[in-house]
Amino acid sequence: MSVTILKGTVVSAPALGRLDVTEGGYLVAEAGRIAGVFPALPGQYAGAAVEDYGDALILQSFADLHLHAPQYPMLGMGMDLPLLEWLNTYTFPTEARFADPDYAREIYRKLARELIENGTTRVCMFSSLHREATLILMEELEKAGVTGYVGKVNMDQNGIPSLQEETAVSKRETLLWLEQSRRFRHVKPILTPRFTPSCTDELMVFLGELAVERGLPIQSHLSENWRELQWVKELHPGCDRYWETYAKYSLWNSRTLMAHCVWSDQQEREAMAKAGVTAVHCPDSNQNLCSGVAPVRVMLKEGMQVALGSDIAGGDHLSMFDVIAASIRASKARRILDNWGTDFLTVAEGWYLGTSAGAAFFGQRPGFAPGNRLHAVVLEDGDLPQPHPLTAAERLERAVYRRQRGAIKAVWSEGRKVFSAG
Amino acid sequence: MSVTILKGTVVSAPALGRLDVTEGGYLVAEAGRIAGVFPALPGQYAGAAVEDYGDALILQSFADLHLHAPQYPMLGMGMDLPLLEWLNTYTFPTEARFADPDYAREIYRKLARELIENGTTRVCMFSSLHREATLILMEELEKAGVTGYVGKVNMDQNGIPSLQEETAVSKRETLLWLEQSRRFRHVKPILTPRFTPSCTDELMVFLGELAVERGLPIQSHLSENWRELQWVKELHPGCDRYWETYAKYSLWNSRTLMAHCVWSDQQEREAMAKAGVTAVHCPDSNQNLCSGVAPVRVMLKEGMQVALGSDIAGGDHLSMFDVIAASIRASKARRILDNWGTDFLTVAEGWYLGTSAGAAFFGQRPGFAPGNRLHAVVLEDGDLPQPHPLTAAERLERAVYRRQRGAIKAVWSEGRKVFSAG
Numbered sequence: 001m002s003v004t005i006l007k008g009t010v011v012s013a014p015a016l017g018r019l020d021v022t023e024g025g026y027l028v029a030e031a032g033r034i035a036g037v038f039p040a041l042p043g044q045y046a047g048a049a050v051e052d053y054g055d056a057l058i059l060q061s062f063a064d065l066h067l068h069a070p071q072y073p074m075l076g077m078g079m080d081l082p083l084l085e086w087l088n089t090y091t092f093p094t095e096a097r098f099a100d101p102d103y104a105r106e107i108y109r110k111l112a113r114e115l116i117e118n119g120t121t122r123v124c125m126f127s128s129l130h131r132e133a134t135l136i137l138m139e140e141l142e143k144a145g146v147t148g149y150v151g152k153v154n155m156d157q158n159g160i161p162s163l164q165e166e167t168a169v170s171k172r173e174t175l176l177w178l179e180q181s182r183r184f185r186h187v188k189p190i191l192t193p194r195f196t197p198s199c200t201d202e203l204m205v206f207l208g209e210l211a212v213e214r215g216l217p218i219q220s221h222l223s224e225n226w227r228e229l230q231w232v233k234e235l236h237p238g239c240d241r242y243w244e245t246y247a248k249y250s251l252w253n254s255r256t257l258m259a260h261c262v263w264s265d266q267q268e269r270e271a272m273a274k275a276g277v278t279a280v281h282c283p284d285s286n287q288n289l290c291s292g293v294a295p296v297r298v299m300l301k302e303g304m305q306v307a308l309g310s311d312i313a314g315g316d317h318l319s320m321f322d323v324i325a326a327s328i329r330a331s332k333a334r335r336i337l338d339n340w341g342t343d344f345l346t347v348a349e350g351w352y353l354g355t356s357a358g359a360a361f362f363g364q365r366p367g368f369a370p371g372n373r374l375h376a377v378v379l380e381d382g383d384l385p386q387p388h389p390l391t392a393a394e395r396l397e398r399a400v401y402r403r404q405r406g407a408i409k410a411v412w413s414e415g416r417k418v419f420s421a422g
Numbered sequence: 423m424s425v426t427i428l429k430g431t432v433v434s435a436p437a438l439g440r441l442d443v444t445e446g447g448y449l450v451a452e453a454g455r456i457a458g459v460f461p462a463l464p465g466q467y468a469g470a471a472v473e474d475y476g477d478a479l480i481l482q483s484f485a486d487l488h489l490h491a492p493q494y495p496m497l498g499m500g501m502d503l504p505l506l507e508w509l510n511t512y513t514f515p516t517e518a519r520f521a522d523p524d525y526a527r528e529i530y531r532k533l534a535r536e537l538i539e540n541g542t543t544r545v546c547m548f549s550s551l552h553r554e555a556t557l558i559l560m561e562e563l564e565k566a567g568v569t570g571y572v573g574k575v576n577m578d579q580n581g582i583p584s585l586q587e588e589t590a591v592s593k594r595e596t597l598l599w600l601e602q603s604r605r606f607r608h609v610k611p612i613l614t615p616r617f618t619p620s621c622t623d624e625l626m627v628f629l630g631e632l633a634v635e636r637g638l639p640i641q642s643h644l645s646e647n648w649r650e651l652q653w654v655k656e657l658h659p660g661c662d663r664y665w666e667t668y669a670k671y672s673l674w675n676s677r678t679l680m681a682h683c684v685w686s687d688q689q690e691r692e693a694m695a696k697a698g699v700t701a702v703h704c705p706d707s708n709q710n711l712c713s714g715v716a717p718v719r720v721m722l723k724e725g726m727q728v729a730l731g732s733d734i735a736g737g738d739h740l741s742m743f744d745v746i747a748a749s750i751r752a753s754k755a756r757r758i759l760d761n762w763g764t765d766f767l768t769v770a771e772g773w774y775l776g777t778s779a780g781a782a783f784f785g786q787r788p789g790f791a792p793g794n795r796l797h798a799v800v801l802e803d804g805d806l807p808q809p810h811p812l813t814a815a816e817r818l819e820r821a822v823y824r825r826q827r828g829a830i831k832a833v834w835s836e837g838r839k840v841f842s843a844g
Contacts, residue, residue, distance in 0.1 A: 073807040076823030077816055079750070080768045094809035107807050290754050290766065316747070316823040325738070328501070332712050333755045344712065346502045385495040385529050387516035394499050401498030401738040405827045 032415020063358020066309025454837020485780020488731025573614025
């Protein structure tokens with residue numbers, strides 16, 4: 001049986017707000033699954049090869065649970081525009097280009113590589129509505145070593161002519177895509193109605209039935225913007241709250257991800273907690289688009305499952321170090337908004353959200369728990385000046401705040417070494 | 423007379439919210455001062471050497487008008503702590519280390535290099551209270567090509583024992599430092615009472631007289647935190663507002679910089695506009711320390727002079743690309759705080775604040791105006807994917823949002839080429 005042994009300063013997040021640190025520790029995996037973290041190498045591994053990273057940090061890799069792959073080429077653009085104009089000027093025309101498989105191949109190869117170089121090994125990702133481009137995206141992710149879920153987007157109303165499907169075509173293409181994506185091992189399909197206003201009742205019924213029949217996970221958007229809330233209410237006058245427009249089609253369960261939830265009130269949050277729906281907090285995007293500031297600290301207190309998403313290209317940071325820092329900042333903005341009445345996220349809490357909380361959607365226990373698949377990054381930070389000898393927690397905090405490009409020396413995903421610097 | 427000619431896509435900010443773009447343009451300087459930006463090379467320069475950067479962006483370099491040099495080693499740490507604990511655990515002990523000239527030399531050399539590599543060529547900077555370390559800082563900045571003002575900090579009360587001066591010592595050391603800093607050409611002294619609570623009346627009187635007698639500029643902190651406001655009121659019961667505690671000592675004029683101004687009310691803002699005091703907005707720091715969100719858009723509307731500061735290490739970004747992005751995000755947070763009643767900063771406005779507005783403190787006209795000293799960066803961004811052929815404004819926006827390490831290819835400061843990549 002293949003054994004992987006990484007030696008360094010092993011840091012993990014076994015619970016919200018807690019860090020486990022083992023200096024000079026051994027992270028051991030057998031056949032791609034974690035056996036444990038040990039302060040000294042257990043006898044049974046004597047003689048096995050050890051990858052010794054000295055004093056470097058050995059960290060959990062990241063899970064980015066909400067991003068739009070076809071928006072990658074427009075990262076960091078159009079941020080001065082109101083949401084609707086941004087969608088029409090940038091988002092929809094850019095996504096429409098993915099009708100071209102060559103363009104898709106070029107862009108998705110770059111994206112997959114950038115994800116891995118930044119230590120993101122797990123994703124839940126929106127593709128565009130193009131089946132072929134979606135398969136190319138899955139293939140490129142799989143090749144690069146990114147694991148997780150990718151969704152062909154469904155949208156049969158309220159798009160633009162070049163980025164909208166006939167209902168029948170949307171159904172047919174979805175079934176074909178599910179069939180054709182069976183060939184991937186580490187990247188799996190997730191049902192992806194863009195958001196309630198994008199889908200006819202007929203399409204939603206179809207997707208809900210598919211989710212139930214095949215046990216497929218689901219991702220979409222929820223309560224991002226208060227104008228959107230009004231719109232959804234007009235479209236579904238029978239639903240008191242936005243979440244019910246998913247629940248009534250059986251798209252609301254413990255395998256459901258809902259991005260944003262900025263405006264989810266207490267009842268909607270309760271409905272999420274009860275069903276086990278995961279809220280994906282996208283702090284950069286919410287601030288860039290002036291959507292609002294999600295009350296993440298309150299969500300956590302209420303026992304909701306919350307993970308993080310870069311939400312490129314509403315968000316402008318692909319690196320999850322940045323997204324974690326942004327989540328902390330957003331919680332501080334929220335604190336100010338709440339007149340200093342709510343707490344902010346600590347670094348350890350933000351770190352948990354960007355790693356363990358995201359991995360939970362893939363059935364993993366928090367931290368480097370035995371039995372988990374090996375997903376890890378090695379980070380070297382010895383070049384930076386320091387005010388005093390640093391603890392591992394201080395080094396982790398600095399890694400979160402200072403985007404140290406080139407500091408990631410190696411990345412493991414599903415037990416495989418998928419990146420090695422230099 | 424020496425002539426410098428840079429060819430590329432020349433972009434500058436000649437007014438708040440406006441960008442001038444000259445594609446395939448020539449930025450010409452004679453003896454270090456800008457002659458103009460031309461769409462074609464004027465006849466009188468025929469035969470002169472042209473540095474041709476192809477399609478690269480040629481931009482104004484940055485002015486960072488508030489940062490604490492001795493806090494550089496603690497960049498990105500201690501952000502979970504309340505302000506007072508942060509000061510006592512990190513800031514003061516770290517600053518105290520600069521009693522050691524060797525430590526100062528090592529750290530300040532790194533800092534100066536990092537500033538230049540990130541395109542910051544103008545600064546107004548706090549040193550610590552150590553005279554020798556301050557001179558070392560000035561020397562390292564000058565060597566690296568960073569220009570501007572550096573202040574030996576004055577603090578004779580409310581510090582910690584290892585980081586506080588006797589009043590007489592503070593005066594004597596300040597005079598000696600002014601004398602010894604005459605040898606620098608591009609880095610000049612600025613009077614720097616840490617903030618009102620740090621200085622006795624006697625010291626403030628001394629500094630105010632010095633400012634008047636020698637025509638020296640002044641930098642300090644103002645209305646950063648509402649608890650601080652209360653404290654200042656207790657210390658100076660005769661002053662209705664914080665700003666008056668500077669004005670009464672003649673430390674309030676058009677050569678004064680005041681960092682933060684988060685809680686400056688309309689009267690205080692009017693006093694700034696009237697005296698020509700520049701407010702230095704430090705968005706990262708204000709958010710990290712939960713100080714609040716400065717109403718920058720309102721300040722600009724009222725005709726105040728506003729520039730940007732990284733405020734390391736309350737701020738965690740040294741790159742002014744990031745600080746500009748942070749200022750835009752902060753203005754959006756403020757918009758949300760104001761219930762969508764105020765505008766946000768556009769990219770062009772943020773860019774103006776980080777370049778032209780800062781340069782104004784050094785007597786420069788906005789943009790690449792003829793007569794200005796040549797301060798410029800060359801930025802290459804050809805490797806990034808793109809959704810459609812980009813305008814120069816779109817490329818600038820992307821540069822602001824995407825920290826492209828390694829994209830800065832060359833930097834000019836005071837007419838000198840101070841950095842060249844690779």
